Amino acid sequence: MDVDLVAEYSNDLADQLHRLHFAALPNDIFPNLDRQYYRHAVARMIWHGPLAVAVEADEIVGFCSVANEPEEFSDSLANEYRMLAKNLARFAITRPTLLLDIVGAAIGGAETIEPIDYVPEITVIAVAAQCRGRNIGPTLIEKCATQIVSPQLIVKTSDQNAERFYLRNRFERIGKQNRFRRKLAILRRQLKASSTRAA
DSSP: OEEOOOOOHHHHHHHHHHHHHHHHHHSGGGGGGHHHHHHHHHHHHHOOOOOOEEEEEEEEEEEEESSSSHHHHHHHHHHHHHHHHHHHHHHHHHHHHHHHHHHHHHOOOOSSSSSOOOOOEEEEEEEEEGGTTSSHHHHHHHHTTTTOOOOOOEEEOOHHHHHHHHHTOOOEEEEEEEEEEEEEEEEEEEEEHHHHHOO
């Protein structure tokens, strides 16, 4: 298995990530977006990256996206008004709870022990079910960390299993955020200085 950083966008890459994301996290917002919007999202992941992928037998079996500037990343997704409006209208009919999550993500305030503005954030990490338990998730995080200048990395999750995963991988809980149906834990990891980031 190889873990690499993604430097260039392609539709094939985006479509592979879309399928993997939906299979691994079917209740997440991103994989329920239509193909056109998800492709746009992947292009933004690369631009605001790093984006790391795990590849085995020419198949992507895991990926991790980190937004170096989370607010700018979110704005870049929201700026595609037509694609976003089409997805929101579809969610209102087919997945109203997802629509509430999106609205909650836009207005939900965070409570943390320290400010987290401008701190790089893991936006998604997904691993194929048949490949879990092989240390792929931690390896993807480490790969992304080599490209992060900030001494900190945060992640937000409402899933207790995911929270335990992050706690095992040197994250600490520093706050919470309410989003209508969900209460998110906010976790932070202190990153060691590296020659790659220092350069």
